Amino acid sequence: WGRRGGASSSLAVAKADANARGSILPNAASDSPIYPKDLPPSMVETLSELLPSQYVASYDSSAQSYALSPSVDLFSVEIDDEYGPDALATPFGPVSSVPLRRELPDISPDIYALFGLSGGLGCALTHTVVVPLDVVKTRLQTDPDAYDGVLDGAVTIARDEGPAALLLGTQATIAGYLWYGVSVYPSYSWFKHVLAKDILPPEVAAVHANDVAIIAGALSAVVASLGLTPLEAARIRTVADPDTYRAGGVLGALTAIADEGGGVRTRGGG
The missing domain is CATH 1.50.40.10 (Mitochondrial carrier domain)
Structure with a gap:
């Protein structure tokens, strides 16, 4: 992406897609993509396409962060057995809502x-x-x-x-x-x-x-x-x-x- 015209064009496409899908970007007038700054703007649209059709990345102004909307049902990805029924979704994967416990086995x-x-x-x-x-x-x-x-x-x-x-x-x-x-x-x-x-x-x-x-x-x-x-x-x-x-x-x-x-x-x- 050595030419500004190509980058601006792709960013415009990303903005249009964001407006259509639920305000993916924090500010429609901003030139900042939702992903790391060193990521080519054209990849914003590409990465968004990786999401299942029922999810969009929405900006939460109160938390000043992005999250999937609607919330991911962890039971649908079959991880409840490992993390418990109250597992929480985080940017780094599911996390149990209670401290990890490991019971010592009783040896007969x-x-x-x-x-x-x-x-x-x-x-x-x-x-x-x-x-x-x-x-x-x-x-x-x-x-x-x-x-x-x-x-x-x-x-x-x-x-x-x-x-x-x-x-x-x-x-x-x-x-x-x-x-x-x-x-x-x-x-x-x-x-x-x-x-x-x-x-x-x-x-x-x-x-x-x-x-x-x-x-x-x-x-x-x-x-x-x-x-x-x-x-x-x-x-x-x-x-x-x-x-x-x-x-x-x-x-x-x-x-x-x-x-x-x-x-x-x-x-x-x-």
């Missing part, structure tokens, strides 16, 4: 049980799959001079002690991580629910949702570690000294460790 014992079952099976399975890697890792930590690396450690253990040696500590691993999964997931959900609903004020819990999740996760990890730590100690002893601890299984290893002193079973637990 059955759901907690499913959390525990799923977590226990998942943790036990995934950690059992990597038992051979755990065996090599533990040997490298307890006797680093005997092996040149992970691959050499696996080959040496299988050659000198038999392939079954790569499965040392499997019982303790299954028991430990079965307990870990059974306890950590339900307790995380429970701690999160209690913190957000019973301990902290709602406005604090809503603003600090991430902090609530972190605290709940830390507390649930403490609960899970109380059972995992003794079993992990039994696993490490069985892998590091199979001649002493393998024959008795996980219970025998725990008993032998307990005989050494009451605090040995939870050493490393904090």
